[in-house]
Amino acid sequence: MPDIKATEGSCLCGGVRFEIWGNALRFAYCHCKSCRKSSGSAHVSNIGLPKENLRWLAGEELVQVYTDEVDNPGFRRAFCRRCGCAVPKLSRNGLMYVVPAGLLDGDPGMRPDVLIWWEERAPWLKNLDALDKLGEGAGSAVRDPARSGFTGEY
Ligand SMILES: [Zn+2]
Ligand SMILES: [Zn+2]
Structure with missing residues (x-):
């Protein structure tokens, strides 16, 4: 090491x-x-x-x-x-x-x-490469649901 x-x-x-x-x-x-x-x-x-x-x-x-x-x-x-x-x-x-x-x-x-x-x-562990990457928290997904598919609120 x-x-x-x-x-x-x-x-x-x-x-x-x-x-x-x-x-x-x-x-x-x-x-x-x-x-x-x-x-x-x-x-x-x-x-x-x-x-x-x-x-x-x-x-x-x-x-x-x-x-x-x-x-x-x-x-x-x-x-x-x-x-x-x-x-x-x-x-x-x-x-x-x-x-x-x-x-x-x-x-x-x-x-x-x-x-x-x-x-x-x-x-439920998933390969990180398979997940969408957001620069901010889940709240940013609310602003762009088309990209993330996330339609809830955080
Ligand atoms: Zn352990
Ligand atoms: Zn402390």
């Missing part, structure tokens, strides 16, 4: 801030049920890196840990107590930080190269 360019990340409310750098162990999209449930999305996008390569800049006291006892027993989730945003957490063995890449405020320079737990992917 390539080096990560030193990059800062933050949660939605800005209370939790951190910095990562150095050699990543992996950058993966995880499609497991536990990740889908906790993110409310098709997959999480996580960078794994040695725990020495993350430094908390602010808000470590806001980090709340939840341990999954249902879909992936013993697997920890961490989130900001104030805004509910997923934040970095230690792996099961405590040696690696798992960093939600969506938190990064800059480009770390590396790209994901693997989809994990593919067999547990959502049935």
Whole structure:
């Protein structure tokens, strides 16, 4: 894996801030049920890196840990107590930080190269290349329903 360019990340409310750098162990999209449930999305996008390569800049006291006892027993989730945003957490063995890449405020320079737990992917997952691309949110589709076929309101 390539080096990560030193990059800062933050949660939605800005209370939790951190910095990562150095050699990543992996950058993966995880499609497991536990990740889908906790993110409310098709997959999480996580960078794994040695725990020495993350430094908390602010808000470590806001980090709340939840341990999954249902879909992936013993697997920890961490989130900001104030805004509910997923934040970095230690792996099961405590040696690696798992960093939600969506938190990064800059480009770390590396790209994901693997989809994990593919067999547990959502049935509605679709190839991104097959979907229309809008420059703005769904509201922009309302202005151009002929192109998108979207006739509702957002
Ligand atoms: Zn927050
Ligand atoms: Zn997962």
